[in-house]
Amino acid sequence: xxxxxxxxxxxxxLETAVRGLMIQLCGDTCGICTVCCCRADICEEAIESAFLRxxxxxxxxxxxxxxxxxxxxxxxxxxLEYGRPPVCYAYFCDELLARFPDDDARQAARTLGRxxxxxxxxxxxxxxxxxxxxxxxxARVNPDPILHRLKEARSAFDAxxxxxxxxxxxxxxxxxxxxxxxxxP
Numbered sequence: 001x002x003x004x005x006x007x008x009x010x011x012x013x014l015e016t017a018v019r020g021l022m023i024q025l026c027g028d029t030c031g032i033c034t035v036c037c038c039r040a041d042i043c044e045e046a047i048e049s050a051f052l053r054x055x056x057x058x059x060x061x062x063x064x065x066x067x068x069x070x071x072x073x074x075x076x077x078x079x080l081e082y083g084r085p086p087v088c089y090a091y092f093c094d095e096l097l098a099r100f101p102d103d104d105a106r107q108a109a110r111t112l113g114r115x116x117x118x119x120x121x122x123x124x125x126x127x128x129x130x131x132x133x134x135x136x137x138x139a140r141v142n143p144d145p146i147l148h149r150l151k152e153a154r155s156a157f158d159a160x161x162x163x164x165x166x167x168x169x170x171x172x173x174x175x176x177x178x179x180x181x182x183x184x185p
Contacts, residue, residue, distance in 0.1 A: 003143050010150050015082040018115055029096050043071025045085040049130040050138040055083035085130055086116040104169050108160045111177045115153040118180045156180045
């Protein structure tokens with residue numbers, strides 16, 4: 001067991017929570033759409049990435065389970081509970097953005113979509129955690145900064161949940177969200 005193993009459970013827990021909230025916010029639109037980003041070539045990152053491959057293995061999945069044409073899609077959208085490439089959460093089409101009632105709702109959704117990217121940024125030599133393809137390189141990752149970003153992302157997730165429940169972002173919540181969105185590429 002190496003230090004990177006400490007990341008798998010909290011990462012999977014956060015991603016599962018993000019996925020659930022994304023389905024709640026976007027499922028009516030995204031669940032029926034395969035035009036935007038749900039393509040096998042995007043899904044391939046999940047099997048090319050050493051980190052995501054390990055997350056898939058935890059679910060009993062391998063590259064053989066991915067369809068060459070539609071990737072991880074099924075009739076309800078992506079079948080992965082966790083282990084998706086971060087881009088799967090980050091993209092919002094114009095139709096989807098137009099469905100949100102105001103700028104605060106759009107900011108909360110966009111921030112939700114950036115959480116998994118935030119967690120894995122600059123994991124090793126400028127590479128995002130999911131861009132690391134080799135197990136040997138993955139073993140060289142220092143998990144401490146990633147665990148710190150996981151805590152930041154969880155705080156932002158909690159702020160987004162509060163916003164969804166109340167329709168209001170207070171100063172503290174806006175600050176939490178800003179920590180995530182200030183690292184945009």
